[in-house]
Amino acid sequence: MKTEGGRQCHSTAGVCLKDIVGLEGVELGANGKTVSYTQFLFPTNALGVRRNTIDSTSSFSQFRNASHRSLSLGRTNSTQGSIDTGSDLGDYTEYNPNLVDDPQWPCGKHKRVLIFPSYMTTVIDYVKPSDLKKDMNETFKEKFPHIKLTLSKIRSLKREMRKLAQEECGFEEPTVAMGFVYFEKLALKGKLNKQNRKLCAGACVLLAAKIGSDIKKHEVRHLIDKLEEKFRL
Numbered sequence: 001m002k003t004e005g006g007r008q009c010h011s012t013a014g015v016c017l018k019d020i021v022g023l024e025g026v027e028l029g030a031n032g033k034t035v036s037y038t039q040f041l042f043p044t045n046a047l048g049v050r051r052n053t054i055d056s057t058s059s060f061s062q063f064r065n066a067s068h069r070s071l072s073l074g075r076t077n078s079t080q081g082s083i084d085t086g087s088d089l090g091d092y093t094e095y096n097p098n099l100v101d102d103p104q105w106p107c108g109k110h111k112r113v114l115i116f117p118s119y120m121t122t123v124i125d126y127v128k129p130s131d132l133k134k135d136m137n138e139t140f141k142e143k144f145p146h147i148k149l150t151l152s153k154i155r156s157l158k159r160e161m162r163k164l165a166q167e168e169c170g171f172e173e174p175t176v177a178m179g180f181v182y183f184e185k186l187a188l189k190g191k192l193n194k195q196n197r198k199l200c201a202g203a204c205v206l207l208a209a210k211i212g213s214d215i216k217k218h219e220v221r222h223l224i225d226k227l228e229e230k231f232r233l
Contacts, residue, residue: 100144100184101155146190149197154187157201164230165205169223171213179208198231 112123127135133152140151161179165171182204186192192200209215209223227233 095181095185097181097184100147100187101151101158144188147187148190148193149187153197154184157197158183160230161201161205164226165209168226168230169209171209175208175212178212179204182207199233202227202231202233 112125114121114123137150137152140147158180161183162176165176165179166173183201186200186204205227206220206223210220215223
């Protein structure tokens, strides 16, 4: 049924079809077909993940090149004395929070990303936690062969650092984040191992607390006691 203006209406209630479609938030074109704006949509999250991946890869490539230059310089000047072969990552690259502890690590090869015109979704197959942990550590070792600790151990130490600093000592999140930065930089330089990992973690928390917080002398003493108790130093 059509009215005088050519608008199509339902004969039962006398409501125009155009009005119903308008209530649903749909726009009709010249031929009565819905107008699609999917060509203006793009998966922003996918672009961000790709950008982070590219940045992580380039940062690690710069780190390897810096290590090679440091080792070459050490061989050239070996007659003048021994030098520390560990490269100074901070002199060559900026800190990237997703370089060592990337949020995408836990999924690994078991994750499948599906990108559609207007949204993106992720499907993760079920896998045993032990197998997932093993695959994650193996992939981490392939990417960072110079780091002597596994990714799971690094994350475990960071959890202990956060719990001690934030929950037991009352420090704010920026102080905890600063400790994480120091700890990850030590890991990237290859300075961490099984013997000194807890000592380095405690030193990073203490350094971050003294730089990032206005703590008194007795608070420093309390923090040191907590670090000795938590990390069994």
